[in-house]
Amino acid sequence: MNRACESSGANLITARAVVKDFSGHRALNKVSMEVPEGSIYGLLGPNGAGKTTLLRIINQITAPDEGNICFAGEQIAPEHRPLIGYLPEERGLYKKMKVGEQALYLARLKGLSRQDALKRLKVWFEKFEMGGWWDKKVEELSKGMAQKVQFITTVLHKPRLLIFDEPFSGFDPINVNLLKEEILQMKSDGATIIFSTHNMASVEELCDHITLINESETILEGDILQIKEQYRDNKYLVTYDGDPERLTGGLKPYFKLLKSEENGMGKQATLQVMGSGGSGELIRNLVELVEIRSFQEILPSMNDIFIQVVKNASGKK
C-alpha cells in the first residue's frame, strides 16, 4: 500500500492531476496541488468550483477517477486517517447524544484511547470555557457552542494535517480570534493546515500558500506574497495638501487619476502608472503640483485578485 510517491521536497500533500466525474459533470479536471509541510494552505474558489470534492478526496471519503494523492511521500491510504483532522463545511453532531460522550466517541474513532481522549478533552473544555457542557445534549447547545465542540473534536488527536472548510462561519468575532490563535499555535507546533474559505481577509491574515480553483480547474497557485507581487498593478495612494484641480490638469498622460477624495485622512488620490514609468517619475510629477504628505503603493488584496482571476478565467471560456 505504502508505495512511495513522487513528491518534491517537503510537501505533506501532493495532489497530481486529480480528476473526478459525477454523472455527466466533471467536478475536478486535472487539479494538482502541493502543500508544504508546516504551512497554512488556502484552497480558494467560487461556490461549486470543486473545493469540497478535492477535500473529500484528500480525506479518502471519495476516491479520484484519475490522478493520485500523496501523504508525506506515500500513496494516501486508510492508515493515514488518524493523521488527518477534518472539519467539513456542512458539519453537525448527533443531536440526542451528550456533548462529552460524543466528543469521546469521535476522538476514539480517530484512534485515541479512552484515557488519552478524556485527558485532552478536559484541557480543551477548560480552554474554551465549556466546563458545564459535558452532560448536555447537543440539541441544547447554540450553533456557536456546537461549532466549538466540532472544532475540538477535529483537532483533539493532534493530527499532522488539519483540513478546515469555512471554519469561522457561525462564530462571533471573539471566537473567530480564539480560533485563529489556536490555528496559528498548531502551525507553530508543526501541523500543516489546509484552509478553505471565501473570507479573503482571513486568507491574507493566515495563509502562506494558496490554490485557486474555478470551474473544476486550478487557475492560480503559489506563495501568497509572490502572487500579490505578480498581480500588483502600479497603483499608488497619495495624501497631499493643495488644490485637487491641479492634479486633474497637471498629470502627465501616462499617469491616470483613478480616484480623488477628501476624507478623515485629508485629501487623497489614487493614481495608476500606465506603461513603463516608475513610481519615481510619478513622485517627481506630483511634487510639481501639490505638497505630498504620504505616498504608498496599493498592493492588490486577495479579494481583488480573486475577483479578477475568476472573471478572466470565466471570460475566456
Add this chain to the structure above:
Amino acid sequence: MSKTSLIIQREYLTRIRKKSFIIMSILGPFIFAAYVLIPMYFATLEDKEEKTVVVIDDSKLFTEYGPGGATCVIPDTEYLKFKIIEDVPLETFKMGFDETGYYAVLFIPSNILASESSLIYSTKQTSLDVIGHIESAMDSELEHLKLSTHEIEDIERILEEVETSIDVRNIKWTKDGETQETNTGVIMAVGYTGGLLIFFFIFFFGSQVMRGVIEEKVSRIIEVIVSSVRPFQLMMGKIIGVGLTGLTQFVIWIIFSAILITGLRAAFFPELNRTPTEQVVASDLFDPEATPAPQGPVGEVELDMAQEIFASLQSINAWVMIGSFLFYFIFGYLLYAAMFAVIGSAVDNETDTQQLIFPVILPLILGIYVMISAMNNPDASLPFWFSIIPFTSPVVMMVRIPFGVPWWQVILSGSLLVGTFLGMTWVAGKVYRTGILMYGKKNSYKEIWKWLRYSS
C-alpha cells in the same frame, strides 16, 4: 478496540438507553399478553351471558311432556337454554321483543318433516354457534324419527351402537422408525409465530437502520464520521448495533411475556386451563337436566388434548426449530437491513422514503401471503420456491420447518440467503457510500443504479 465495534457499541448503547426502548420493553409484553388474553377474555364473556330461546313447536316433534311440564328436546348448554311455550302465537313476540328478555324465537312449523326448515326470529343477528347447535340437534332428532318410522326392532340400541365420531390422528414416523403423535394445528401455530416474528423484526428494526442513516445525513455528522472510518464500517456497525438492540428487546419480551401470561392466566382465568370445547362437552355431560347425549368417545378424545399438544411440541425438534429460527431471523434481518440502509442513504428526510421502500417490503408481504398458504400445504411448489428464494425464505421457510423439510432444501435456502446477504451488503456499501454525501435531490432507483457504477 476496532472502529466497527466502537460504532456497534454506540448504536447499541444509545438505543437501549432511549426512553422509547425502555417503554417498549415494558409495554411490549403487555401488548403481547393482551393479544393472547383479550380474545380469551371475550370468549369467556360471550359464553357467560345466559341466553334463552323460546321454542314455538307447531309440529310437536320437539316437545317432550314430563312431570315438570313441556320441555324441548334440543339440549340446553351451560349458557344456552330452550323453553317451550305453547298456545302463544308467534305474533305476540313481534312487538317489544327486547323487553321479554328472550334471545330469540325458534319457530318449528308443523310440516317440518317435509319442508326441513324452521325459522329463528330475533332483534339481533343470531350467532352461528347458536344456529349450529340447533341445526345439529334438530337433524339428529329428525333422523331418529325418520328411522323409527321404518319399524326396525331395537332401533334405539342400534342407533347408540352406530354413533361414531372419527378423529384423524396425525402420527409422524421418525427416521428410527419411532412414532410421534402430532397435532397439525400446534405445528402450524409454531411455524406461523416464527415466520410472523421474523417479519416484524425485519420490518421494525430494518426501518430503525434506515432512520439512523437519515439522522446522520440530516444532522450532517456523516462527513466527519466517514473521514474517520470507511462508510462500509459505519453501515455494518449500524446494522449490527441495531440488530443487537432488537435481539435484546426480543429476549426481554420473551421472558416478560412468559412470566406475564403464566401469571395472569393463573390469577384471572383458572378455568382456561380447559379448552372451550371441553367446557361445552363438560357442561353437556354433567348438566343433569340435559339429555344425556351419546358423546362418551368424543369426551375422551378431548381430554387427551393437552397431552397431544405436548406430544406435538415434542415432535418438533426444539433445537432444530430454535437454530433455524435464529438463523433466518439474523440473516433475514441482515439482508433487509442493508437494503433499508441504502434507502436511508438516498433520501434527505423520512417522508421521501415511501416510494423507495415499497419495492423492498413487497417480497416480505408476499412472503406473509405464501406463508399462510404454506400452513395448509407446506410441500406445494409455491411454498417450496418461496422458501428457497432468499427475499422470502426467512418468513416462508419458518412455517415449513416444523412440518419437516428435507435437509438439502434447508441447506440450499440457507446458503442462498447467506450468499445474497453478502452480495447485497457489498452492493449496498457501494450505493450507501455515494448516497450519504448527496443532498437536495429526490433520488429514484435510476439514480441509485448510477451510484452503484461509480468507481470506489
